[in-house]
Every structure is written in structure tokens, then in C-alpha cells.
Amino acid sequence: MYVVRPVEAGDIAALEALAAVTMPGVHTLPKTRDKIEQAVERSLASFAAQVDIPSEESYLFVLESLAERKIVGTAAIFASAGSNGTYFSFRNDVIQQVSRDLNISHSVHALTLCSELTAYSQLSSFYLDASVPEGPAPALLSRSRLLFAVQQPQRFGDRFFVPLAGVTDEHGGSPFWDALGRKFFKMDFLDAERTIGGARNRTLIVELMPHYPVYVPLLPGDAQAAMGQIHPSGEQAFDLLTEEGFEADEYIDIFDGGPILQAHKHALRTFTGSQTLRVRTSLDAAPAEGPLYDYAIANNAGPGFRAVTIASAELEGCEAVALSPEIQDILRVADGDSVTCVRL
Incomplete structure (x- = not known):
């Protein structure tokens, strides 16, 4: 299981390790610890800020492998390029x-x-460790920053x-x-x-x-x-x-x-395809009937943003999404809370 969340101060050493293996000339992470620390500080301040008009904010997300408790990817979004x-x-x-x-x-x-x-909003710093398998995790990392923009439109340009x-x-x-x-x-x-x-x-x-x-x-x-x-x-x-x-x-x-x-x-x-749904607790381990699709599911917690993937039947037209207690714990939501969903 993978989760996308905002970077934290405790991630600096892991980011430094990721930056050490990126190839020269490839635009991903800052290459030195000082610059990584600056990027993390800017991100923390940006998530905490009250924003009405996009300006110099930058938001850095990480992809974390929950099984290994390891940072295995990064992605960022700048509110306003050339601010x-x-x-x-x-x-x-x-x-x-x-x-x-x-x-x-x-x-x-x-x-x-x-x-x-x-003044366009800029996506950058997309990087995945070689250990991340093919599947929904890369799409989750790439699209989670846009899910955050869907939830917080005042922070970004059109x-x-x-x-x-x-x-x-x-x-x-x-x-x-x-x-x-x-x-x-x-x-x-x-x-x-x-x-x-x-x-x-x-x-x-x-x-x-x-x-x-x-x-x-x-x-x-x-x-x-x-x-x-x-x-x-x-x-x-x-x-x-x-x-x-x-x-x-x-x-x-x-x-x-x-x-x-x-x-x-x-x-x-x-x-265009995201929707806000209510959380419904599901204790049923049996798979749903019919085809299953990969969805990115994000809480609506601002600085506490979390996003994961689930396999679900078609959610279009639904009012609620069934989430297991485990997924609810990861997203830090409870029965009846709202989440933002988009099909991958």
C-alpha cells in the first residue's frame, strides 16, 4: 500500500537519498541537503498559509510505502511560475x-x-524510486497534486x-x-x-x-x-x-x-472527472460484483492531505464510497466524512 502526503521535516534524509541517485541534468529534486531543506521549509509554510491568490507557494508531496515505511517518490506543484x-x-x-x-x-x-x-501553476519534481512497481502508484503520485488543486482552487491558477x-x-x-x-x-x-x-x-x-x-x-x-x-x-x-x-x-x-x-x-x-463522496464503512471482504477500477481517494484535510488508491466498482453517480477501516485510518477519515475521488 502506498500513500501520497505532504512532505515533512523528518523526510529530509530520505529525500537526500533519492536525490543522490537521480541522473545529472534531469529536473527532479534539489541535489544538496541545504536546497532540500529549503524546499521542505517552503512546502511546510505553503501548506500552512491562508491563501486567497496564488503567489510564491510551493507544495512538495511524497509517495510513501507503508509496508516499508520508506519514501519512494516525490512530486511538486508551484502555485504561480515566475511569481x-x-x-x-x-x-x-x-x-x-x-x-x-x-x-x-x-x-x-x-x-x-x-x-x-x-503565472501558470507548474508541476515538477516527479520522481519514482526503481523499487516502485508498475500499477496505480505512479498515477497516484502524479495526480494527487491535482486532486489537492481541485480541493483548493484558490491556491492555483486556471x-x-x-x-x-x-x-x-x-x-x-x-x-x-x-x-x-x-x-x-x-x-x-x-x-x-x-x-x-x-x-x-x-x-x-x-x-x-x-x-x-x-x-x-x-x-x-x-x-x-x-x-x-x-x-x-x-x-x-x-x-x-x-x-x-x-x-x-x-x-x-x-x-x-x-x-x-x-x-x-x-x-x-x-x-473534470473528480467527485466528492461520503465515506461509508465497509467490513465486507468479498469483492464487488462486476468490473473493478482503480481510483485515487483523497481526504479533504488541507495540510493533512492524504491520498491512496482503491479498487472499486464504478463510482460515477454514487453518493458514497465504501472504505475499509484500514483505508480510513490511512486517510484519517471516519464514516460520514467527505473524500475526493477520481478514476485512474
Whole structure:
């Protein structure tokens, strides 16, 4: 059994161990204990804050294996990207060029530095330990943060985006960065990630990145091939997010060219398909008749948020969901309480 919950101060050592095994250049957890501690402190303060308008809050969730009492995954959501400045990305554009004298017309793919994702809510830091098996646990981790957003809409924007790590080689080098960013920042990709990668809203980007469209055909072939491509470690997250309703192709990351998925909340399954149901205690160990489906079930406890998966008959149109005493204990709910459910 796995549960998703907000990070706690006692999780810092476990997060440090997870961060130690993540590959270079992959956007997941902060890599040093100091930065992990800062992320945990920000999350604790954000969950405890009374929020009317999304701002600098960041919410870090962990996936805990209850059998092992071990943290095996992380996922985060930032209330407002670029809240202390501007969030920059490259927008994929098509420039039409026409010569009437030569009777030639053609389209050119170009990248334009833009700040259109500023103030969107941002999903990030999705990471699973290799010990987590295939099944509903990865989807639970990815979607629990959106379940929290469903319950607390005032904390988040109406649009969400997710940057995914782009292609890098075995040494952590990025062909996209080498063709473009390195020319302006005069540093290797990993050095850039360590120096400014965690804050794509820094004035350094305004000062050094090209302000005019970058014509993609002028980039080397390996850099063009890397644009919009996902690091192998991000394929599972990509599948979960596109199934959720996120779409790619419009924006890419300014560092490694990885895809940036985005969507309005009303296009996301967790927002359109979730429902609030009353808890009904079930002591019956016999399986329900008919097909069973995996559901994510979350309490409505704010800072005490908890989410698990259950196998249940179809819940659409129901007023209550049957939960065993064990599941109720994990969620910290009782008979008659309300929970938020969504089919995985």
C-alpha cells in the first residue's frame, strides 16, 4: 500500500537519498541537503498559509510505502511560475517568408523567447524510486497534486504546465544547449543547470539569451533532433500527463529543449472527472460484483492531505464510497466524512 502526503521535516534524509541517485541534468529534486531543506521549509509554510491568490507557494508531496515505511517518490506543484519575476521558455513559431519576384513562398520553424507561461501553476519534481512497481502508484503520485488543486482552487491558477527533462548524453551534455545556450552563457550544460537552471526567471536569461527568433534550420542536426524530445527517465511522466490531458508542441525548455506540456484545468481529467463522496464503512471482504477500477481517494484535510488508491466498482453517480477501516485510518477519515475521488 502506498500513500501520497505532504512532505515533512523528518523526510529530509530520505529525500537526500533519492536525490543522490537521480541522473545529472534531469529536473527532479534539489541535489544538496541545504536546497532540500529549503524546499521542505517552503512546502511546510505553503501548506500552512491562508491563501486567497496564488503567489510564491510551493507544495512538495511524497509517495510513501507503508509496508516499508520508506519514501519512494516525490512530486511538486508551484502555485504561480515566475511569481518573483518572469518564467521564460521558447515558443515554437512558424514564420512565413514570401518573394513575389521569385515566386517563392516557404515556412520557417523558429524559436521565440517568451514569458507566456508566467503565472501558470507548474508541476515538477516527479520522481519514482526503481523499487516502485508498475500499477496505480505512479498515477497516484502524479495526480494527487491535482486532486489537492481541485480541493483548493484558490491556491492555483486556471492553467497548468509541466517542463520535462530533455535529451542528454551519458555525461550529462545537451546537444540543444551546446548549439544555442552555450554560445551566450559560455558554460557547460550541467554548470548552467547548477548556476541558473532552477530559476528560469532570472534576469541573467533576459541579459544573455537572444531576444530575436532563432531560425531552427540554422541549428545543427543533433540539436534540431533533440527539440521536444524527452529524456528516457521522463517517459513515464509524459505518458501519465498526456493521459491526464496535457498537450505538448507549443513550448520547449530554453536549456535542454525538452518539451513543456500545458493545459487549462478544464481539459484535465482530474478536474473534470473528480467527485466528492461520503465515506461509508465497509467490513465486507468479498469483492464487488462486476468490473473493478482503480481510483485515487483523497481526504479533504488541507495540510493533512492524504491520498491512496482503491479498487472499486464504478463510482460515477454514487453518493458514497465504501472504505475499509484500514483505508480510513490511512486517510484519517471516519464514516460520514467527505473524500475526493477520481478514476485512474
